[in-house]
Amino acid sequence: MNETLVRAVLAEYVLPWNGIHGLRHWGRVLENGQRLAERTGADGDVVELFALFHDSRRVNEGSDPGHGLRGGDFARTLWERGLFDLSEEQFDLLHHACELHTAGQVDGDVTVQTCWDADRLDLARVWIIPDPRFLCTEAAKDEGVLSWAIERSRSNHQVTAVGTWLEWLSRGP
Numbered sequence: 809m810n811e812t813l814v815r816a817v818l819a820e821y822v823l824p825w826n827g828i829h830g831l832r833h834w835g836r837v838l839e840n841g842q843r844l845a846e847r848t849g850a851d852g853d854v855v856e857l858f859a860l861f862h863d864s865r866r867v868n869e870g871s872d873p874g875h876g877l878r879g880g881d882f883a884r885t886l887w888e889r890g891l892f893d894l895s896e897e898q899f900d901l902l903h904h905a906c907e908l909h910t911a912g913q914v915d916g917d918v919t920v921q922t923c924w925d926a927d928r929l930d931l932a933r934v935w936i937i938p939d940p941r942f943l944c945t946e947a948a949k950d951e952g953v954l955s956w957a958i959e960r961s962r963s964n965h966q967v968t969a970v971g972t973w974l975e976w977l978s979r980g981p
Contacts, residue, residue, distance in 0.1 A: 809856055809969075811976045813891045817864050818977065820882065829863040831974070833930055835967035837862065840957055841926030847947035850922035853894060854902045857883065858923040862906050880906035914944045921945050929954070932961035 818825070825831045838859035845852045865878035880903035886892065887899055894902065904916075905923035914921070921944030929948060931938050937958060940949040947953060959965075 809860060810892070813886065814860070814973050814976060816886055816891055817860055817882075818973070821864055823866055823869060828869050828933055829866050831970045832964055832966050833863065833933060834859050835970040835973075836930045836933075836957075836960055836965060837926045838969055839960075839967045840929045841922060843953065843956075844922045844925055844929075844945060844947045845919075848918050848922045848945050850919040851898060851901065854898050854905070854919050855922050855926060857892060857894070857902050858905050858909075859926065861902070862909050862923070862927060876909045876911075877907045880904075912942060914942065916944070918945070922947075929957035930961045932958045933964060 821830075823829060838856060841850075841855035841859055842852065844850065845855050861879045861883040862876060863879065865882050866872045866875045883902055883906060884899070887894060901917060901919050902923075905920045908920075909924055909927055913924070925944050925948035928938050928943060938948075938954060940954070943949050
């Protein structure tokens, strides 16, 4: 994930960066996904980009039907502009993961499943404890992983990547 890409995404983000779907959430989804991908074998590039795009086109903090599809379509725009490098197959996984991340599905490609689990593991930020029945991978269902993710979510933990993103933005255009 590079500075130009992060700047492009945040320039279009209309919600508060510190909101429940903002940067801290994206950062935890990023680290959740990285941790899961080590165990699931998911494509780490797709998982990392999912963290950035999945909620990037929300227009409110409540019910926002279609925000995942809008996020996937926004990713396509930036991909076509060359702001990040994925194969067409990888991009299709990213778009699919973004589009359906709130649909409650559990079946699919392991990379898509890892993306969905990375997001679902951060539900405790809105006082919803992730239910293992609605997680896709055995890695996400692991009691240690669940406890780790829930604690970070409840405490609104800020990951290192978020600090880096904010530093990039503080330098101006």
